[in-house]
Amino acid sequence: MAKYVRVTNCKGKSFILFGGMYGVFQKVKSICKNSSVPIDIIYGWRGEDEQNKLHAQGLSNAKFGFSPHNFGLAFDYWPLDKSGNFMHEKDITDYIWNKIGLIVQDCGLTWGGTFKSIVDKDHAENTDWRTLSQNGECPLLHQEPTDIQDF
Secondary structure, eight states, X not given: OOSEXXXXXXXXXXXXXXXXXXXXXXXXXXXXXXXXXXXXXXXXXXXXXXXXXXXXXXXXXXXXXXXGGXXXXXXXEEEBOTTSSBOOGGGOOHHHHHHHHHHHHHTTEXXXXXXXXXXXXXXXXXXXXXXXHHTTSSXXXXXXXXXXXXX
């Protein structure tokens, strides 16, 4: 498998994940579907400009280099309705978020719904992202990587 994977969601939009995160995302997605809370990806890797823009807008606590998204080690997701479309935010109950959050945690990821500052219920990240980034196993990506396998 390539070091990075491009994942395309139900709307045809593509997102990049570190290769090892792809399998975990697929596992979370499959368990959610089998648990009647289907999801799809809405975000993966974020480059420098986008991360700093989100930080400036107060939508992220992290500046570039301090978010697992900058390494491809996090993904954001959104619940799907019975037709396979993204749900309207007003229709997503705490029950749905918490059920997905438990699945995310059962798959060994950190769930953004447990964050203390910005609660981020649609976020999942590799629990060891800091170690993976510091030991060079997953480098900081300023720009979209070139070693990508499409799925």
